[in-house]
Amino acid sequence: MPHPAPLGDDPAALRRTLIAAHFTLDGVADCLGPLASAALHREQRLPADLVTRGDDSPVATLIRLFALGLPVGVRQLDRALAGWDTARLVAAGLVRVEGSRARAAYDLRPYGDDDHQWWVASDLSEVMTGEPLPVDHVLGIGGASTTLASWTPRRKVQRALDLGTGCGVQSLHLTAHADRIVATDTSQRALDIAAWNARLNGADWDLRRGDLFKPVAGERFELVVSNPPFVITPRVDGVPTYEYRDGGRVGDGVVRTLIRELSRHLQPGGVAQLLANWEVPEGSDWKDVVGGWFERTGLGAWVVQRDTQDPAEYAELWSGDGGLRSGATGFEQMYAAWLRDFSERSVAEIGFGVITVQLPTARRRPWLDLVEVTGPVQSPMGPTIDAGLRARTWLAEAGEQGLLGAHLTLAPDVTEERHGRPGAEDPSVIVIRQGGGLRRAFQVDTAMAAFTSVCDGELSTGQALEAIASLLDVAADVLVREALPVIHEMVADGLLLVDG
Template sequence: MHADPTPTEPLCAALRADLTAAGYTAAAVRAAWGAVPDDAIGRGLIGPALTALAARDDALAVLARLLFLGQPTPVTVADRALPTLTSRGLVDLGLARIDGDDLVPTALVRPQDVDDEQGSGHWWIASDLDEAARGGALPVDHVLGVGGASLTLAGLQLTAPADRVLDVGCGCGIQALRARRVAEHVTATDISRRALAFTELNVLLNGQGGVQTRFGSLFEPVVGETFDRVVSNPPFVITPRVAGVPAYEYRDGGMAGDALVESFVTGVAAVLAPGGVAQLLGNWEYRADADGLERVREWVGRAPVPLEAWIVERELLDPLSYAELWVRDGGTTPGSGEYARLIDAWLDDFAARGVTGIGFGYLLLRRPASGTPTLARYERIAQPVPGALGPHLTEALAAWDRLTAMDDVALAASTLMVAPDVTEARHHAPGEEDPRVIELRQGGGFARSLEVDPGLAALVGACDGDLPVGVLIDAIADLLDVDAAALRADLLPRVRELIFTGFLALP
């Protein structure tokens, strides 16, 4: 164990001033060491970046070595790069120690780009030294910096304004900062006091207010309170509950199997205000007698307050691949005896529950504002997604609510527009006039691709915001020489799906 950060407003303001003066942004740092070293850093290799910066002693290069790569730096050099804070101030913040003539970082402070509907900018995010900076395995109280999962969840967050948001398992605070861009008040909780200290530091470092931290597990710190939105990148990693397997606080919630995600799903309704939405990442087990998504559906059904659910499974791993992923994540070297021992522990744990696979994906849960739940989608979407999904999810929920209030007569009277990112592809055999396959492809959202028949393709192609859907269907029925009523009954349910998924838009 090691000392926690000790943030204060004056010290964080001084560090912010020095980082700003040095131009310490993600783009500037990447430009300083170049494309190949930047790619190497993504693979845990910092040597090329250190080589690229070796001849430079300007403030940007010094801070990149010290705070991005976690390398000791002479105190005199660090003081020139941190003229407002100084080396002593970095020590007082709990982010470094002085060893002889060197300032030795005990944490990283890395720039992070911000680009969403509120605009573009950047943050600085402090977290513990990573494996490359440490030169070895991580301690169990490690506080993770910004990684792939945290960026994914930040991009999933709904973009509509909110009053109160709860961040469960806040870690270094990236989700709390993202939520604060649309919310008046954010409460961030964690079972790690060290994580809470990093969140407090990052909030102050980025000049934010309106974020309160609380210590505790899941919803215990906010019993009796409700929120408009709950967001969580919880410690969902399935870890064997046996001696000798490290229990990393940032990824292990201390429960067996996928019980942590189950507890979140069954308990979150108690802290959601009517109309409130919870979003999280999670794992769920496939077992010999149970499909993984069906198990999640059963969890939702056991919530004490009825919930709407949109669950998207993005990946399915076999037990060995899952074990290897998380043993490597902890810094254990493949091929070593320790690596083999940990893999065996994971496989034994899975075998004891009859686990055949582990799903990973996104969970969106909503407490209906009134009435009974109407949204229940459990789907598997494996294709790459082109960008942040928050705007798409926000639009999809709004579309769902409008569609729920519309009967088929109202829908037929509506005018629709084809979304600007939708394209059509037609596949013909050589020499044939009529296509064998017609596909609609979505450039944004979940990048869905749908095979459609000529009737639906004609309707989508004619949706230009001019004529009502019913009029278009009648015209298509005449063109195809089919019964208009039957065509309406066939197309209108599929039009509802196209509106929800973002191919078509209501005015």
Template sequence: MTSATLIPRLRSDLAAAHFSIPGLTGLWGIEADAALQRNQRVPARRALATLATRRSRNEPAATLARLFLLGEPVSRVDLDAALPALGTTGAEQLALVAADGESGVRPLVDLRPYGFIDAHGAGSWWIVSDLGELALGHPLGETHVLGIGGASRTLSGLVIPTPVARALDIGTGCGIQAMHASRHAEHVVATDISVRALKLAALNAELNEIDNIEFRLGSLFEPVVGERFDHIISNPPFVITPRGAEVPSYEYRDGGMVGDALVEAVVRGAADHLTPNGVVQLLGNWEYHDETDAFERLERWLTPAPDAREAFAPAASTSPALDAWIIEREVQSPGEYAETWIRDGGTRLGPEFDRLYNAWLNDFEARGVRRVGFGYLLLRLPPELTPAPTLRRLERMPDALGHNPAGLGAHLSECLAAHDWQAGTDDVHLLRTQLTVAPDVTEERHYWPGQQDPTVMTLHQGSGFGRSVPLDTALAGLVGACDGDLAVGAIIGALAQLLDVDEAALTAELVPRVRELLVDGFLTLPETA
């Protein structure tokens, strides 16, 4: 039988077995579930063993969980019962399992449920990837196809959900970002350098009945030369790895370039593959060299010189500089960075760990790298009528993060729209506009005992990036009066009288701050703006 026949049977069996996040949590409980997230399977094993002693037969979900999540062999009889439509033979034909002795099978892949909430609502899929370190019992192979990790969830939560015609996922891996993009794009192109990654990604799309993704083999923009997209998404292999045969080069995280050159290549090449107003969203690392701030290097990537364009894009490129909003969420020392990624590959403390540690530190020292930043990049091609970038925002936000059940994508979209409105609106028009305080915004005040006037006033954002803004009396009064009824100019005029200050000077002071509060989502525009 072909995969076109077998995959629907697998889908039907997984659904009938209640092989879902709620179903698995019901089997082994919240604590065991949390332990699995930490790569510890003992609590889940114990819970399943207790379950087996209480019931006369193995539940299908328990069999599938032992096999595909815990990486343990199961009997052919139990797997036939868990997958009655597909059967063990069908699972072997799909390369999900292989024989383990005469009457058992062992897993060849990790297969698990995945749940999410985005701007389109709640959803759930089944995701196939390569077996992890927990099931393998040894370090990962260099061609390992990663499942859904923290970085995958971070990026999918950042993706702007605006409907588009064409989207591109660079370095698709198991296909998770392409699948998320399929919810807001009519057509998705997903690329990867790994034949196996593309095979598993295509399996995941078919298993979850997603039919608008096209898979292509190749590196970065090579498979889409001459094509443009409305939305480009990438969780690229950005990990900075020492170049040398003695250091493992994992396809899922290492793009084969020196330092942070792969992220630079994506940034420099993006403009030639975007439609006007098209957006790129990716995760990345960037290096701090000697005394140079990493943001200085990022600025150079955003405005490539002609000779640099030739290295990363067609020689005839005349693409404009990109709008950019870059957020650095973390900075690590060379040692911290090396430890993180050596452990990620499954190497534990010992002589091999020390050898790799030295290789990383030698590489950083030789190239003058003193720190490594990690964060999010949002880039946009300005419309043809406004070729110069209007947005150039590079921020460090190590702790800021609000409550965003459906992710940050919608917030980013709203912030971009607010930025565009205020960038195209002069002060006269702004002063005539009625603004409203966003519903997630609160104000905090601190007083000295017995005093009527506050000593500290702060505006807090509950969602978005959870920003906090210090307030003075005038700004606090303006924000407090933004209820959608009074124009900004009228509020400032009233405040000038109340505070007995010059209205023109107060206007000059407050208007730039109003623009900032708009862009950050503290204030919102009327629907007619």
């Protein structure tokens, strides 16, 4: 693929021009409408094509050029970008001209969150080119990158590391709360495009090339974010290894290696947020597999499994991701290679999830929390992750006696559901449900329902459980033993809040 060209001598002027053309998140959404916008998000471009055909407005022109990969007239493009005509876009490497028409050399899209407006350049997708992806493809904004951005806590930090930056999506988010950002990748092409995106958005990142932590040997950070090349790819001839998704190790070795080395690169109290796949062998539980990654690391870890696939589903997904789908030449050979690779290691399923890691300070003990949540969660999840880290740290430090002495309050988003047979005097099922965060639901007994009902900060946990034990005529020590694990989980996930 062609090497990225310099972005030009005035990226700030290009930003102003894109804004003037309404090539922003709001401008694109207004132009396309909800149906075409949603389809484009799923990489289906026909609805957006139909909406913008015959529309020569600046925003429609730029959508067709940069988001759909369709040719536009040079004169039409000149009118769309006042002050940044086609010649300047060619000089900047963003487009190429074929006769009287211009085509995008890169995907360029507005991107942002509630408080920021950015633009992200990346390589043209397979949908835009109609061809399988080259192995040095630099991925743009996708489901994995937006998931990681949503789940990352946004504490103010001095130094942050974006490991495996790709085109720089995570680094853009870090600019809002990190004083200094180091971004690494094994791909020089990715680093060149990330540098491009940094200039386009007025950011300054320290970009370094190398594998995992080699570019930052001896350095520590308060925050590490990573969307690593976690895809499990067969290491055999005929199966391409894409730089953006393949880390060059067997199975889930990339993430296992990353976690083993994390403690040497986090400041005490520092946090790492990453995505991962993991292999679950036949007869094993995913919690045992992933939990084993953290043995003897000294790290606290909170792992949320979000999805699972069997080996065939996984092979179909990642063959298609590179543009090779059922019926295409070579598909069956690649599919078979994936199935053989999993079979040789007796892999029964592959899990996908989000991992939050913290290096405890000297006086705090590490903790391990593994949970499966496959349904919808709050967006963004960062505030929930931040609160959950603080809660888990407090629980590890306070221990059982500290939890018994704590004065807890019920979070405002928690509700109770009671279900029973028609005409029954008492409910047969009681559910305590969280409205936000991970949207956890706990099926509880009468005692725990009574406990949550009195969590208003007046009584300590121990005092409340003793009173409930007396009312129900059960032994207080038995009730404490049964209730404390549930209370611990509810505090960790934010259903119960520690007063003060």
